[in-house]
Amino acid sequence: MTQEASMATTMLGSIVYAIIILAVGFWGAKLITRLVKGLMERREADPALTGFIGNLVNALVITFAVIAALNQLGIQTTSLVALVGAAGLAIGFALKDSLGNFAAGVMILVFKQFKVGDLIEAAGVLGVVETLTIFSTQLKTADNKTIFVPNGKLIGDNIINYSTKSTRRVDLVIGVSYDADLSHVKSVLEDILANDDRIMKDPAPTIGVLELADNSVNFAVRPWVAAADYWGVYFDLHAGVKTRFDEAGIGIPYPQRDVHHYQMEAPAQKKAKK
Numbered sequence: 683m684t685q686e687a688s689m690a691t692t693m694l695g696s697i698v699y700a701i702i703i704l705a706v707g708f709w710g711a712k713l714i715t716r717l718v719k720g721l722m723e724r725r726e727a728d729p730a731l732t733g734f735i736g737n738l739v740n741a742l743v744i745t746f747a748v749i750a751a752l753n754q755l756g757i758q759t760t761s762l763v764a765l766v767g768a769a770g771l772a773i774g775f776a777l778k779d780s781l782g783n784f785a786a787g788v789m790i791l792v793f794k795q796f797k798v799g800d801l802i803e804a805a806g807v808l809g810v811v812e813t814l815t816i817f818s819t820q821l822k823t824a825d826n827k828t829i830f831v832p833n834g835k836l837i838g839d840n841i842i843n844y845s846t847k848s849t850r851r852v853d854l855v856i857g858v859s860y861d862a863d864l865s866h867v868k869s870v871l872e873d874i875l876a877n878d879d880r881i882m883k884d885p886a887p888t889i890g891v892l893e894l895a896d897n898s899v900n901f902a903v904r905p906w907v908a909a910a911d912y913w914g915v916y917f918d919l920h921a922g923v924k925t926r927f928d929e930a931g932i933g934i935p936y937p938q939r940d941v942h943h944y945q946m947e948a949p950a951q952k953k954a955k956k
Contacts, residue, residue: 700751707747715740786833787816800845805835849882850912852905856923857898859933864891867901870930874922875905880915882906898935 715736722732791814796802800811802821807829809821819836821829844850858867868889875887887905894900903923907915927934 711743786837803842854903
């Protein structure tokens with residue numbers, strides 16, 4: 683066998699092996715991706731995170747298969763790997779904010795501080811979570827506006843989730859006149875709460891004098907309600923307190939000031955007296 687024929691046979695064998703490596707790599711990528719997704723789905727991971735991790739695993743396996751195939755063909759991949767690494771580093775610096783949002787999105791999906799449908803307050807925004815993606819979270823505000831908040835801002839701030847608990851406490855401050863009978867005021871407030879079926883008996887509401895303010899004696903009124911009834915009870919209690927206080931003759935004070943008027947004599951009048 684001539685040298686040229688031997689080289690051709692060797693090259694043909696390398697090409698066949700490279701094709702086999704690629705075929706096994708693509709088949710293995712699908713298999714491993716399917717296994718990873720199945721494992722995450724059994725552990726009830728978020729679908730967005732499951733899809734992303736599956737795509738990432740698929741891309742990594744295919745990349746290794748391509749590098750192995752190139753090595754089989756005798757192509758030096760050291761410089762190629764270094765070039766890809768340098769390019770990845772440069773892209774990382776250019777997209778550091780996006781990568782930060784991505785990392786925050788992964789943390790949100792893994793630790794599950796909130797989910798779609800929850801009412802949350804974070805990054806200066808209060809709204810219901812409509813869509814949760816790797817890079818941003820879509821919220822709907824009470825006045826039906828849509829706000830897209832980068833995940834980096836969410837994870838870097840306090841997150842208040844109003845939907846994790848089934849009950850909430852309504853905190854009211856009710857001011858009455860200093861002339862009012864405090865025991866009578868408390869009795870009226872207790873009756874208002876007792877006549878609202880939405881207010882829970884256990885835990886019992888708290889009613890007490892909170893402070894002696896400049897113009898009023900302030901009562902703390904703190905009933906417990908189901909989370910879904912919070913705003914209805916909040917608004918109705920304010921209206922009910924005003925109505926019942928008017929009926930009971932209990933004054934609700936407002937800020938007052940004493941104005942003292944001094945009359946100053948003109949200079950001409952002072953000279954005339956002298």
